[in-house]
Amino acid sequence: MTAAAEKPGGRGRTAAVTATDLLTATASRIADAFHGSLPVRDLYSPEGARMYDAFTQEDHSEVREFLRLARGCPGPILDLACGSGRLTLPLRALGRDITALDSSSEMLRILSERLTQARAHVTGQVNFVEADMADFRLDHRFGLVLLGATSITLLDRLGRAALFERVNAHLLPDGRFLLTALEFDGCSDIGDETVRVVIAKNGTDPALHLFTEQLDPAQGIRTVSILRQTLHGGEVTHSELFTTRVHTVTVESLRAELEAAGLAVHARHPVATGGSAYRVTLLECSS
Structure with missing residues (x-):
């Protein structure tokens, strides 16, 4: 969120x-x-x-799918719209440096508390950034950029275009961008x-x-x-x-918008949801 x-x-x-x-x-x-x-x-x-x-708290949908794909993407991770750490916390098991970005200071505070309570021996550093996911500028690039919880629906067409431009600017040459979308x-x-x-x-x-x-x-x-x-x-x-x-935005519309921003969709992965009224698809993209 x-x-x-x-x-x-x-x-x-x-x-x-x-x-x-x-x-x-x-x-x-x-x-x-x-x-x-x-x-x-x-x-x-x-x-x-x-x-x-x-x-x-008990909703773990899409976490398994993100982790499976993340294991094959080396390098630091950028978790956009990270919320209270639904993806950030399990991603720590990979031992990578993670940048957790959200525009809600309250969500970042909750995530910080969770990290303090988590196991201290897990390697990898988590850095917090309070920023808009459609308007951020960081001083390094990432092997993996994530946008979970179908948070793409928070943005209108212009907001999505700005987001995709920022993602492309922050991906390493062989990096991957993973995001989930609703299918109606x-x-x-x-x-x-x-x-x-x-x-x-x-x-x-x-x-x-x-x-x-x-x-x-x-x-x-x-x-x-x-x-x-x-x-x-x-x-x-x-x-x-x-x-x-x-x-709302269709997966096909997202594909066209991603390609217009220089991001190619390589694969579509179904996500097990359990209880959702709609299907969820995870898009795997690269620049």
Whole structure:
């Protein structure tokens, strides 16, 4: 996860749009049922970053696929939109130097805490960079650049073009760029709303998360809302709603945009997701 979409070249959101404008149909009805008492927050706020970190703790999808390909790509690693370390932490097992880049200071803080708690004997250094993934300049190149969690959807077309240009400028001659993307073709529920429940933690207390997402193909957007209800002693003690809106882009469109930026797609790898409404594909690219 990254808050890069808040900046120019990201989601294209205007200052007049608030979190309550970005609710799925179900989330909007839930908010109305609370008669204005339910806090509605941007998923990319500091509070949203902490919720998202807890919400995804048990989600290990795509990690195995990234690690398998990363083993064949020597050199330092750049983990874009690294979030709280969903890829950064397991990548440390490779013993390489890693640069973890995210525009959310809260996510980088969480990652730093996780690294402090991790095993000290793992070799390789992790460097933190707080920057927009579509607008960064580092003083060295990488054998491997990663963009996981289908974070490419945080960017509009201009943002993606800027990202791909920056990636190409930071890849070593034989380096690889790996990114995951959603595939919507063949999904029967396009245009409908999908709902699932995830049980996670809020601190030490259990929390129910009602995850809803809605796809609007005509507008090219996907709206995601998460209602979190924290329980203590079997009773709900706190409810809050997090929401965001991201872009949709087909894998074929991504291939064309990557090639326009001088990046060739060598392979497409399916990703085991488990619970996702859409298929995920990992694209393997080079300059």
